[in-house]
Amino acid sequence: MRILFKQILIQDSRSPYFGKKVDLLSENGRWVAIGSAIEEKADEVVIGEQLQWFPSVVDLRVHHTLPGGEHKEDWNSLQSAARKGGVLDLLLLPTGDPVPQQPESIHYIASKLAGSGITCYPAAPLTLDNKAENFSDLMDLHQAGASWFSHGAGSLQDTDLMLKCLQYLQPLPVKVISRPDVKGLSLFGQIHEGLQSTLLGLKGIPVLAETMHIKRDLDLLAYVMKHSFGLADAEFSLHFSCISTAESVELINQAQASGLPVSADVAIYSLVFTEEAVSDFDTLKKVNPPLRTEQDRLALWQGLKEGVIQSVVSDHHPVEVENKDLEFDQASFGTIGLETLAIAFLSEASIQGLAKADQYISHHPAAFLGFKQPELQVGEQVKGMVFSKEAYVYDANSIVSKSKNSIFIDHRFDYKITGVYGQ
Numbered sequence: 001m002r003i004l005f006k007q008i009l010i011q012d013s014r015s016p017y018f019g020k021k022v023d024l025l026s027e028n029g030r031w032v033a034i035g036s037a038i039e040e041k042a043d044e045v046v047i048g049e050q051l052q053w054f055p056s057v058v059d060l061r062v063h064h065t066l067p068g069g070e071h072k073e074d075w076n077s078l079q080s081a082a083r084k085g086g087v088l089d090l091l092l093l094p095t096g097d098p099v100p101q102q103p104e105s106i107h108y109i110a111s112k113l114a115g116s117g118i119t120c121y122p123a124a125p126l127t128l129d130n131k132a133e134n135f136s137d138l139m140d141l142h143q144a145g146a147s148w149f150s151h152g153a154g155s156l157q158d159t160d161l162m163l164k165c166l167q168y169l170q171p172l173p174v175k176v177i178s179r180p181d182v183k184g185l186s187l188f189g190q191i192h193e194g195l196q197s198t199l200l201g202l203k204g205i206p207v208l209a210e211t212m213h214i215k216r217d218l219d220l221l222a223y224v225m226k227h228s229f230g231l232a233d234a235e236f237s238l239h240f241s242c243i244s245t246a247e248s249v250e251l252i253n254q255a256q257a258s259g260l261p262v263s264a265d266v267a268i269y270s271l272v273f274t275e276e277a278v279s280d281f282d283t284l285k286k287v288n289p290p291l292r293t294e295q296d297r298l299a300l301w302q303g304l305k306e307g308v309i310q311s312v313v314s315d316h317h318p319v320e321v322e323n324k325d326l327e328f329d330q331a332s333f334g335t336i337g338l339e340t341l342a343i344a345f346l347s348e349a350s351i352q353g354l355a356k357a358d359q360y361i362s363h364h365p366a367a368f369l370g371f372k373q374p375e376l377q378v379g380e381q382v383k384g385m386v387f388s389k390e391a392y393v394y395d396a397n398s399i400v401s402k403s404k405n406s407i408f409i410d411h412r413f414d415y416k417i418t419g420v421y422g423q
Contacts, residue, residue: 002027003421004042009052013356013375014363016044024053026382029299029423034378046419050389052360055358055373056088056422057342057385060265063153063334064109064122068097072318072403075112078338080277081110081401084386085339086420087314089369092119093153094125101125101136103144110145115130117422118155120403121369123148123177132158135165142172147370149262150177150241153349155213158181162217166224166238173235175263175368179242180213181289190329192290202329205290207245214240214248217261225260237261239368242315244270244289246299253308260358263368265311266300267409268344269335273297283324283331285301287315310364314341335407339399346387347414383422387415 005024010017023038024031033040049162059082065073073081080088092109094100100109100122109122124146128134129256132151141149149169155178156162169176191197193204200274221238240252243264255262269287274294277285285291303309314337323332337344349357374381394408 001044002040002042003044003046004038004040005051005053005386006047007051008046009050010298010376011052011054011358011387012249012376012384013358014373015157017376020405021177026421027061029382031376031378031380031382034376035105039099046386048418049387051336051418052387052389053384054086054342054346054387055362055384056084056157056420057086059087059316059338060091060311060365060368061267061314061315062090062092062262062338063093063317064092064100065318066096069138069318072320073401077400079116079118079403080114080339081316081336083420084400084417085314086230086342086417087338088118088383088422089121089366089371090338091121091123091148091369093123093150094130095152099125099129099152101128101141103137106141106146107381108117108142121148122146123150125149126151126156126176127161132156132161135168138165138168139191145174148175148177150179154179154181156215159216159220162240163220163224166220170228170232170236173233174244175237175239177241178213178217179240180210180217180248182213183208184423185209190286191278191291192275192292194275196279199281200281201205205288207247207292210243210245210289211247211251214243214251218251218260221260221262237263241313242267242270242289244296244300245294246296249299249303250306253303253306254307261333263409264303264309265313265365266304266309267315268312268337268341271297271300271312272348272411273407274343281328283328284335284405284409286328286331286333287335287407288333301354304360305354310360312341312345312360313365313367314338318401319405320403320407324405335403335405336399337406339401340394340406340408343387343413343415344408344411345416350414381422385417386419389414390416
């Protein structure tokens with residue numbers, strides 16, 4: 001199969017063709033020619049106004065519904081949603097029921113979509129069944145291929161358990177993922193604690209619930225690194241997922257400046273929406289962490305520009321309609337996002353003036369998972385997507401995920417994915 005791409009603007013910032021319009025010719029999944037004007041025959045010709053080539057997306061936060069949640073998302077719909085959004089690599093949280101916590105489960109998840117062009121990276125649970133009672137077999141899980149560990153979709157509340165997990169894992173080349181949230185402060189909270197929570201009469205989730213947890217985890221990490229006796233692996237780190245406040249950005253910035261092995265990501269919805277979006281009690285906007293203030297949103301963008309935050313994630317969380325079409329305080333948290341991560345981020349990044357947007361949804365998260373995206377050069381694997389620059393309104397009818405709980409329904413995008421390529 002030969003595919004000829006005519007006059008495509010290259011938006012892969014690591015390519016020598018970045019910012020240039022070129023012709024690309026691929027054959028059986030490999031680039032065979034790149035030039036200003038290729039006239040060779042092809043089985044398919046991709047041509048159009050304002051077409052752009054981007055590397056494929058790497059998503060570091062996908063809630064795994066399997067086993068047990070096939071009514072919300074199954075392997076087929078997960079694969080379809082990921083490919084439609086150009087997500088060819090994704091990190092699956094240990095959130096199935098039962099929790100995938102045996103070496104065999106890690107092997108199964110990692111190989112499940114083999115041959116589809118999509119690679120799954122399974123994160124392993126820190127504790128059995130995510131109950132924070134007994135440690136999982138951390139070493140066996142790592143040897144089975146898990147290099148990422150989390151407490152389900154959240155973080156360990158037990159300080160002693162978190163300390164011991166960090167101590168046990170620091171000699172290994174692994175990432176410990178924490179979604180910072182002090183449960184005692186966020187309990188029963190519905191939206192950001194601020195003006196909208198007061199006006200709507202809903203219990204708020206304070207900024208303090210996030211920042212206090214970050215401070216605790218950073219203190220624990222500093223203690224572990226100080227007493228590591230030089231045994232800490234160079235690839236070991238603590239990763240904060242879905243940070244949502246200006247103070248969180250500053251805390252992580254300070255920790256990085258002090259030399260602690262710390263990284264962070266932000267959910268796309270925190271970069272696009274603010275607490276104002278829930279003023280009409282729209283349960284599709286009910287997410288966790290909650291939508292914060294405009295000041296927080298802009299601070300998150302600044303954190304990306306300064307390199308404090310390295311990755312943008314979808315926080316893909318399928319929820320069946322029965323748990324969303326309810327009174328606001330009864331509805332479940334969560335939004336799907338595999339299909340919209342790229343188009344939402346690129347649309348907003350162009351407004352914010354963020355250069356080299358591909359770094360945050362492709363190259364940096366790929367490095368986090370331990371691989372490098374193929375280079376755009378002859379002989380290399382074809383792995384990326386074509387965008388057209390056009391404005392349109394996103395609607396529920398186009399969703400291929402089993403669950404339809406997208407925060408972006410009726411939202412205007414400036415980019416559309418016209419093709420995804422990768423075997």
